[in-house]
Amino acid sequence: MKQILIIGGGSIGERHVRCFQKTGRADVVLCETNDDLRQRIGDLYGLSNSFASLDDALTERFDGAVICTPAQLHVPMAQQLVERRIATLIEKPLSISVDGVGDLLTAVHGQQLPVSVAYVMRQHPALVEMKNALDRQDFGRPVQVVYTGGQHFPFYRPAYRDIYYKKHETGGGAIQDALTHVMNTAEWIVGPVTRLVADAEHCVLDGVNVEDTVHVITRHEAVLGSFSLNQHQPVSESRLTIVCERGAARFEGHHSRWLSSSKPDGPWQVENDFTLERDDLFARQADAFLDQIDGKALPACTLDEALQTLKVCLAALESVRTKQWVQI
Ligand SMILES: NC(=O)c1ccc[n+]([C@@H]2O[C@H](COP(=O)([O-])OP(=O)(O)OC[C@H]3O[C@@H](n4cnc5c(N)ncnc54)[C@H](O)[C@@H]3O)[C@@H](O)[C@H]2O)c1
Numbered sequence: 665m666k667q668i669l670i671i672g673g674g675s676i677g678e679r680h681v682r683c684f685q686k687t688g689r690a691d692v693v694l695c696e697t698n699d700d701l702r703q704r705i706g707d708l709y710g711l712s713n714s715f716a717s718l719d720d721a722l723t724e725r726f727d728g729a730v731i732c733t734p735a736q737l738h739v740p741m742a743q744q745l746v747e748r749r750i751a752t753l754i755e756k757p758l759s760i761s762v763d764g765v766g767d768l769l770t771a772v773h774g775q776q777l778p779v780s781v782a783y784v785m786r787q788h789p790a791l792v793e794m795k796n797a798l799d800r801q802d803f804g805r806p807v808q809v810v811y812t813g814g815q816h817f818p819f820y821r822p823a824y825r826d827i828y829y830k831k832h833e834t835g836g837g838a839i840q841d842a843l844t845h846v847m848n849t850a851e852w853i854v855g856p857v858t859r860l861v862a863d864a865e866h867c868v869l870d871g872v873n874v875e876d877t878v879h880v881i882t883r884h885e886a887v888l889g890s891f892s893l894n895q896h897q898p899v900s901e902s903r904l905t906i907v908c909e910r911g912a913a914r915f916e917g918h919h920s921r922w923l924s925s926s927k928p929d930g931p932w933q934v935e936n937d938f939t940l941e942r943d944d945l946f947a948r949q950a951d952a953f954l955d956q957i958d959g960k961a962l963p964a965c966t967l968d969e970a971l972q973t974l975k976v977c978l979a980a981l982e983s984v985r986t987k988q989w990v991q992i
Pocket residue numbers: 671672673674675676677695696697698701716717718732733734735737755756757782784827828835841
């Protein structure tokens with residue numbers, strides 16, 4: 665059994681506690697500053713131990729840790745863990761600025777420590793299959809990526825006004841909170857964004873000022889991209905289409921499936937669909953991280969890839985402010 669420390673026992677931290685336990689490979693310990701929450705999660709999941717601060721927790725020895733605190737704390741906490749040679753899984757987004765990321769990268773590469781960033785869509789079996797087909801060039805060279813998606817964020821996070829989401833400085837707003845997942849997925853599939861222009865606005869969500877609606881036009885070298893996303897439409901949907909020279913592939917997150925089309929005027933063909941519970945991707949992510957600690961797997965998302973996605977999101981925020989294209 666691996667000793668795994670979950671840092672931050674809020675919404676995603678509790679899910680990580682549960683999903684690491686589900687692997688049957690981890691003894692989970694919690695670090696959470698909120699006494700009531702720490703007590704509740706400790707009792708609910710029968711945790712062997714818990715701590716009120718990271719400094720206290722680090723008096724013990726852990727094989728791995730998962731950082732589930734608001735984004736402005738991710739890099740300093742990761743630095744602390746890496747200095748103690750603890751394998752680290754960092755929740756998205758990597759940070760809210762690039763400050764400290766260079767030092768973290770140097771420390772991680774220098775020690776060859778297992779570190780990964782929790783862009784959980786990389787665990788989606790439909791996306792993995794679709795990426796494999798695209799990597800094989802089954803439809804030829806990708807030329808265009810088109811994303812449309814939205815969901816009613818208050819329905820899923822009724823407390824959105826009181827958590828990290830309410831401010832950019834804590835990782836909030838549609839760009840840092842939601843678009844980051846989509847950009848990371850798109851970059852994984854068609855390569856890094858090289859320049860972009862973005863438009864965003866706070867349109868609907870009560871009690872916050874951050875953007876809840878965003879449009880981005882991207883370039884990934886030769887590939888052209890467009891992304892539109894909101895956090896208030898009633899129906900939850902997520903559709904990523906990769907148009908290639910000889911056909912197209914489409915991921916539909918809301919149906920957990922991927923499709924293809926290669927005949928002009930023909931229909932979309934369902935390639936594969938999956939029945940997934942919300943926890944399933946996180947349990948896979950936990951297994952992947954434990955495999956990485958065991959030296960049996962590479963990071964699902966490297967620090968360098970997460971840094972690139974961070975730069976894209978920061979560039980999107982800059983473009984919204986300046987109304988200009990931004991080079992990455
Ligand atoms: N991958 C996903 O699908 C996903 C989903 C939700 C959130 N997230 C990300 O996870 C992070 C946390 O989000 P959340 O929704 O769980 O937030 P949250 O507010 O529900 O939980 C954060 C927790 O961290 C605790 N905390 C704050 N400072 C701490 C410290 N110094 N030491 C220990 N605990 C501390 C808080 O008390 C709180 O309980 C964010 O970066 C968010 O973007 C990812």
